[in-house]
Amino acid sequence: MQTSELEQNRHSILPEPNHDELARQQFVRSFKEHLVARVHPGNRLAYEHRVKPAFVEENGREPDNRFEIRDVMVRDPHYRMFSALLRTSQEMMWSASQQPVQRELRELAEKAKDADRAGGSLRLDPDLEIPRYHKAVDIHCQPGGYHTEVTRDDVAPGAIYDRAVFIYAMGQMGPDNADMGDSAAAWIKENYPDFKPARILDMGCAVGHSTEPYAQTWPDAEVHGIDVAAPMLRYAHARAESLGAKVHFSQQNAERTDFEDASFDLVVSHILLHETSEKAIRRVIAECHRLLKPGGLMVHAETPPYKDLGPFDAFMLDWDTRNNNEPFWGRSHDIDYVELSGRAGFDPEKVFEVMAPSAYQIAQARRSKVFQGGDFGGGGLWFLYGAEKQAS
Amino acid sequence: MVENPKLKRKAKGARPYFFDDPAIDKLLAMLMGLAGEVSVLRDRLDTVERLAEQNKLFTRSEVENYQPDEDALRERAARRAVFLSEVTRIIEAELEGMQDEDDAPYTQALELVNREP
Ligand SMILES: C[S@@+](CC[C@H](N)C(=O)[O-])C[C@H]1O[C@@H](n2cnc3c(N)ncnc32)[C@H](O)[C@@H]1O
Numbered sequence A: 001m002q003t004s005e006l007e008q009n010r011h012s013i014l015p016e017p018n019h020d021e022l023a024r025q026q027f028v029r030s031f032k033e034h035l036v037a038r039v040h041p042g043n044r045l046a047y048e049h050r051v052k053p054a055f056v057e058e059n060g061r062e063p064d065n066r067f068e069i070r071d072v073m074v075r076d077p078h079y080r081m082f083s084a085l086l087r088t089s090q091e092m093m094w095s096a097s098q099q100p101v102q103r104e105l106r107e108l109a110e111k112a113k114d115a116d117r118a119g120g121s122l123r124l125d126p127d128l129e130i131p132r133y134h135k136a137v138d139i140h141c142q143p144g145g146y147h148t149e150v151t152r153d154d155v156a157p158g159a160i161y162d163r164a165v166f167i168y169a170m171g172q173m174g175p176d177n178a179d180m181g182d183s184a185a186a187w188i189k190e191n192y193p194d195f196k197p198a199r200i201l202d203m204g205c206a207v208g209h210s211t212e213p214y215a216q217t218w219p220d221a222e223v224h225g226i227d228v229a230a231p232m233l234r235y236a237h238a239r240a241e242s243l244g245a246k247v248h249f250s251q252q253n254a255e256r257t258d259f260e261d262a263s264f265d266l267v268v269s270h271i272l273l274h275e276t277s278e279k280a281i282r283r284v285i286a287e288c289h290r291l292l293k294p295g296g297l298m299v300h301a302e303t304p305p306y307k308d309l310g311p312f313d314a315f316m317l318d319w320d321t322r323n324n325n326e327p328f329w330g331r332s333h334d335i336d337y338v339e340l341s342g343r344a345g346f347d348p349e350k351v352f353e354v355m356a357p358s359a360y361q362i363a364q365a366r367r368s369k370v371f372q373g374g375d376f377g378g379g380g381l382w383f384l385y386g387a388e389k390q391a392s
Numbered sequence B: 001m002v003e004n005p006k007l008k009r010k011a012k013g014a015r016p017y018f019f020d021d022p023a024i025d026k027l028l029a030m031l032m033g034l035a036g037e038v039s040v041l042r043d044r045l046d047t048v049e050r051l052a053e054q055n056k057l058f059t060r061s062e063v064e065n066y067q068p069d070e071d072a073l074r075e076r077a078a079r080r081a082v083f084l085s086e087v088t089r090i091i092e093a094e095l096e097g098m099q100d101e102d103d104a105p106y107t108q109a110l111e112l113v114n115r116e117p
Helices: A019-039 A041-059 A066-073 A077-103 A105-113 A156-168 A179-191 A212-217 A230-243 A278-291 A311-317 A319-323 A337-343 A361-366 B022-054 B060-064 B070-087 B089-100 B106-114
Strands: A121-123 A199-203 A222-227 A247-251 A264-270 A292-302 A351-357 A381-388
Touching: A019 A041, A019 A077, A019 A156, A019 B022, A041 A066, A041 A077, A041 A311, A066 A311, A077 A105, A077 A156, A077 A319, A077 B022, A105 A156, A105 A230, A121 A230, A156 A230, A179 A212, A179 A264, A179 A292, A179 A351, A179 A381, A199 A278, A212 A230, A222 A230, A230 A247, A264 A278, A278 A292, A278 A337, A311 A319, A337 A351, B022 B060, B070 B089
Parallel strands: A121 A247, A199 A222, A199 A264, A222 A247, A264 A292
Antiparallel strands: A292 A381, A351 A381
């Protein structure tokens, strides 16, 4: 297996870009790296040197929250330039990731159907409703979102997503885009050394980037992945089989699944919660509580809540809320996890919020070590929120 | 061959513009699109050079040390001049308009052709 952050590891269902398509994708990655290294830092400079002083001059005090900072930063010429470029990079990323998939659309769909068998499974539910929070806008600007299908047995949104995530994270999540799952699993293993989960559920698994790490970490466990989007799951299944990971994928809404009460030892998610809604997130956490066995563990990976960041950093991390079709991003970063868990049935005493180190240390030297829009994985740490269910 | 159904190319949701005049955002997007295509071309050239070397046609150091002769120099300079005037056409056009004094306000032409007989 390749261990470089320069290019993604191949698997049998990964689309094969031709020469120029690949060059176009690699350009977008370089463009994003340039933004992080050379353009992003200018925002803080502009803020400290001219935006904040002007605010102080006018108000006799510094701005004290991200909303006040936003009001003045949106008029700053550097912030405007940065934002226009970052938004453009996002559009170019989807376009460049889509090209080979458009070209291979039917082949990929056919290939996914006869994936090698690692023993995993795929269960789709054509009647499942796509939640409203996924139909209002196409999340993070992926045209058509996760769920749109244009052909029989479509896997296109999954194939596009697999490639785009690698470009989006600029390789900072490793050649298999697995860093969130790897890091969370490593953290669980280290902090619960005697914990041997027999049944694991990954909610909002997308193409399974974070799901495989659990199958690898606990090879004897039965691992399930659920998602609302059929094309993501078809692709996830083919990918997992190609990687030799035995995972059972099913099309279900994490707000209410068809699994039995108390049937999982470990329920996890990775960057799912911020893509739901105020109402849905409560239902998802309550569902985790229902699904866990007494003594079981729930762990959700996200970017850090705003309360843990200064107001300027919070403002910068909030870029996606307005500019990258992530309507619940901002609100979800202000959530009171203790209250949320308590209302879902967890003992508030058993709730934890930690920063877990990235398992992909190779990228560490090149990271910005900042949590900011457009620099996914650059922080070098993952925020984990979770709780143990009381042993009855 | 049946053509593949078309994937959606635009994401649902109104696009934010950051400058007071959205034309600036659009120009930047075009500029980056152009930069991307230049980069694609450069990568392709790199591939050609590496393949040439691999297949013993010519080496990259031959490319590096290539000395254009008089003819080549003249042809290249001419091509660059055309390239530059194509890219900066809008500026040249404005200058030409000033020189020929043919930039009277467009409303004059509108009035002229629309005036009642
Ligand atoms: C950002 S992706 C998750 C990435 C993935 N967990 C990973 O680590 O690679 C969000 C996914 O959650 C799915 N999703 C959103 N809301 C959901 C819900 N209520 N139930 C199940 N899946 C959901 C989306 O379809 C999408 O595939």
